[in-house]
Amino acid sequence: xxxxxxxxxxxxxxxxxxxxxxxxxxxxxxxxxxxxxxxxxxxxxxxxxxxxxxxxxxxxxxxxxxxxxxxxxxxxxxxxxxxxxxxxxxxxxxxxxxxxxxxxxxxxxxxxxxxxxxxxxxxxxxxxxxxxxxxxxxxxxxxxxxxxxxxxxxxxxxxxxxxxxxxxxxxxxxxxxxxxxxxxxxxxxxxxxxxxxxxxxxxxxxxxxxxxxxxxxxxxxxxxxxxxxxxxxxxxxxxxxxxxxxxxxxxxxxxxxxxxxxxxxxxxxxxxxxxxxxxxxxxxxxxxxxxxxxxxxxxxxxxxxxxxxxxxxxxxxxxxxxxxxxxxxxxxxxxxxxxxxxxxxxxxxxxxxxxxxxxxxxxxxxxxxxxxxxxxxxxxxxxxxxxxxxxxxxxxxxxxxxxxxx
Ligand SMILES: Cc1cc2nc3c(=O)[nH]c(=O)nc-3n(C[C@H](O)[C@H](O)[C@H](O)COP(=O)(O)OP(=O)(O)OC[C@H]3O[C@@H](n4cnc5c(N)ncnc54)[C@H](O)[C@@H]3O)c2cc1C
Numbered sequence: 001x002x003x004x005x006x007x008x009x010x011x012x013x014x015x016x017x018x019x020x021x022x023x024x025x026x027x028x029x030x031x032x033x034x035x036x037x038x039x040x041x042x043x044x045x046x047x048x049x050x051x052x053x054x055x056x057x058x059x060x061x062x063x064x065x066x067x068x069x070x071x072x073x074x075x076x077x078x079x080x081x082x083x084x085x086x087x088x089x090x091x092x093x094x095x096x097x098x099x100x101x102x103x104x105x106x107x108x109x110x111x112x113x114x115x116x117x118x119x120x121x122x123x124x125x126x127x128x129x130x131x132x133x134x135x136x137x138x139x140x141x142x143x144x145x146x147x148x149x150x151x152x153x154x155x156x157x158x159x160x161x162x163x164x165x166x167x168x169x170x171x172x173x174x175x176x177x178x179x180x181x182x183x184x185x186x187x188x189x190x191x192x193x194x195x196x197x198x199x200x201x202x203x204x205x206x207x208x209x210x211x212x213x214x215x216x217x218x219x220x221x222x223x224x225x226x227x228x229x230x231x232x233x234x235x236x237x238x239x240x241x242x243x244x245x246x247x248x249x250x251x252x253x254x255x256x257x258x259x260x261x262x263x264x265x266x267x268x269x270x271x272x273x274x275x276x277x278x279x280x281x282x283x284x285x286x287x288x289x290x291x292x293x294x295x296x297x298x299x300x301x302x303x304x305x306x307x308x309x310x311x312x313x314x315x316x317x318x319x320x321x322x323x324x325x326x327x328x329x330x331x332x333x334x335x336x337x338x339x340x341x342x343x344x345x346x347x348x349x350x351x352x353x354x355x356x357x358x359x360x361x362x363x364x365x366x367x368x369x370x371x372x373x374x375x376x377x378x379x380x381x382x383x384x385x386x387x388x389x390x391x392x393x394x395x396x397x398x399x400x401x402x403x404x405x406x
Contacts, residue, residue, distance in 0.1 A: 004079065004300070010065040012079050018044040019087025023265075029090035030351050033211045034170075036094040040125055044084055047071070048095040049125040051080065052102045057118035072106075074250060074303040074316075078257035082296065085261025086268070089355050092258065093166065094211030097121075100130035100166075101175040104189060104247045107310075108231035108239065113191060120173060129171035129194075129201075131162040131217055132244055138164065138361075139368050141177075142241050146219065148178035148188050156180070156229075158190065158198075158222040164361075168194075168201040168215035175230065176219070177244060187240025189230040198222040208354035209362070248363055249313030252320050253303035255363040259323035260299055262359065263292050263330035266352050270334045273346065281337055288330050295319070295326050314376025317369040324366060327356035 004012065022044060028035050039045050051071030053059040061068035071077055084092040098105070098121050105117045120126060134144050146160025158178055168174065174192045192199060198220040203213050226232070231239035267289055270277075277285050302316040331353040335342040343350040360366055376382040 007067045008075065008079050010067055011062075011069055011076065012083060014062075014064045015044065015047075015080050015083040016087075018042070018047070019083050022084070022087040022091050025091055026088040026351060027347060029088065029094055029211050033090070033094045033213050036091060036211070039091065040096075042091075044087070045091065045095045045125070047080070048084070048092070048097040048099075050097065050122060051077065052098050052106070053118045053121060054106070057114060058122055059118070074253045074306040075300060077251075077254040078299055078303040081254045082257040082261040082264070082299075085258040086264045087261075089209065089258060089262055089265075090211035090351075092211070093209055094213070096125040096127045096167075098128055100247055100251055101128035101173065103250050104130060104175045104230065104243055105191070107246050107250070108189060108234065108243045109191075110231075110233045112227065113230065117173065117191060126173060127167045127171040129165050129168040129174040129215075129217075130247070131165045131168060131174055131176040131192075133162060133164050135161055135163045135216075139365060141244060142184055142187060144177055144179060144187065146176070146178040148180040148190065148224065150180070154226045156190070156224045156226070158192070158219045158224050160219055162217040162219075164204070164214045165201070165217055166212040166214055168217050169203040169213055171201070176217075177240065184241050185236045189240060189243045190224045191228040191230060192222065192224065196222050206358075208356070209358035210354075212358075245313075246310060249316060250306055250310055252313055252316035252363055253299055253306055255359070256295075256299045256302065256316065256319040256323035259320070259327040259356070259359045260292060260296050262327040262352055262356050263288070263295075263323075266331045266334035266349060266356075267292065269346070269349055269352070270337050274338055277337065284333060285337060288333050291326055292330065295323050298322060312381065314373055314382045317364075317372040317376070318382070320363065321366050321369040321373065324356075324359040327359050328353075331356040 047062055050059055054072055055070055059070055061070050069076060071080065105114060109117065132141050134146065148156045148158055150156050158176060160178065171194050174194055175189050176192050177187060177189050179186050180188045194201065199222045201215045201217045203215050206214060231243060270285065299319045302319040305312040305315050335349055335353060338346060343353060
C-alpha cells in the first residue's frame with residue numbers, strides 16, 4: 001500500500017484547509033455552475049487553474065511548508081482531487097484549468113504547441129475541453145466520426161459533433177479528436193481555439209455533477225492550421241488513439257479520487273447531522289468508512305503505478321471502478337442512515353447522490369474499466385495475487401492499451 005510522505009501530507013493539509021470554505025458554495029454552484037466566476041480568487045480555484053503545467057513553462061509553484069507543487073504527478077493530483085471533491089465536487093469540476101486537455105498536450109504536443117497552450121493558461125484562468133465522445137456512443141471512442149479534412153495549403157477543416165464534453169460551452173481552448181483517415185491510425189488530436197469560426201458549444205441539461213457543464217459541440221468547417229495538429233513530430237501510432245488512452249491512464253486515478261471525495265463528504269455529512277449512531281446504523285457507518293479508506297489506498301497505489309510508468313493504467317481502472325461504485329453506495333447509504341425522506345430534507349446529500357451517479361460515466365463506464373482491467377490481467381500487467389510467486393509468474397508480459405472512453 002502507498003502511504004503519503006511528508007510532502008504530500010503537507011499538500012493534503014493545505015488543500016483541506018482551502019476546502020473548508022468551499023462546502024457552503026456547493027448548492028449555489030449546483031444551481032448555477034457559472035457562479036464559479038465569482039470565486040476565481042479562491043486559492044483552490046487558482047490552484048486548479050494552472051494545476052499540471054510543468055515548471056519549465058513559467059508555472060509558479062504552489063509553495064507549502066517549504067515544498068513546491070506543480071500538480072504534474074498522478075499521486076499529487078489524486079490528493080488534491082479527493083480533498084476538493086470532499087469540500088465541493090461542483091466547484092472542482094466547474095473551475096477553469098488545463099486538466100484532461102493539459103495532460104494530452106503534455107503527452108503529445110511539440111515545444112511550440114506547449115508554449116502556446118501553457119502560455120495562454122498562465123495568462124489568465126481559462127476553461128479547456130477535451131472533446132472525444134460523440135452522439136452515437138462514447139464507449140467505443142476509436143470509432144469516432146468527426147472529420148478532419150486536409151486543405152490544399154496543408155491545413156485542415158474540422159466538421160462533426162461531440163456530446164457530453166465537460167465545460168465545452170465556456171472553454172476557450174480545446175483538444176478535439178477527429179478522423180483524418182479510416183482506421184485506428186487515422187485518428188488525430190488537434191488544438192482548437194473555440195473562438196474560431198464554425199465552433200459552437202451549448203450546455204446540456206444535467207442532473208448530477210452540474211458544475212461540469214457538459215456540452216454538445218457542433219463543428220462546421222472549423223479551420224485548423226497544420227501547426228495545431230498534436231504530435232505532428234511523433235509517429236502516427238503516438239498521435240490519436242494512443243493520445244487519449246494515455247491521457248486517461250494518467251488522469252484516471254484523479255477521477256477515482258474525486259469519487260472517494262464524494263463518498264467521504266457524505267459520511268462527514270452524516271456524522272455532522274445524525275448525532276450518535278448505534279447498533280446496525282453504527283456498524284453500517286463504520287463499514288462504509290472502512291470502504292472509503294480501503295478505496296483511497298487503492299487509488300494511491302494506482303496513482304503511484306501510473307507515475308512510475310504511464311502505461312500502467314489497469315490498476316487505475318480497478319480504482320475508478322471501485323471508487324465510482326463506492327460513491328454511489330455511500331451517498332445512498334448515507335441517505336438511509338438519515339432516515340426516510342432524507343434526500344428531500346437534506347439537499348446537500350441529494351446533490352452528492354446525483355453527483356455520485358455521474359462518476360459511473362466520467363472517463364469511461366464501469367464496463368469499460370472492467371474490460372481494461374481484465375486486459376491488464378490477461379496480459380500479465382496486473383498481478384492476480386499480490387504474493388511474490390504470482391508476481392514472478394506474470395511479470396514482463398505486455399498488454400496493448402484499450403481504446404475506451406473518457
Ligand atoms: C459528467 C460527465 C463528464 C464527461 N466529460 C466528458 C469530456 O470532457 N469529454 C468527452 O469526450 N466525454 C465526456 N463525457 C462522456 C463520457 O465519456 C461518456 O458518457 C462515456 O464514455 C459513455 O459513453 P456514452 O454515454 O455514449 O454511453 P455508451 O457508450 O452508449 O454506453 C451505454 C452503456 O453500454 C455499455 N457498453 C458500451 N459498450 C460496451 C461494451 N463493448 N461492452 C460492455 N458494455 C458496453 C456502457 O458500459 C454503458 O453502460 C462525460 C460524461 C459525464 C457523465
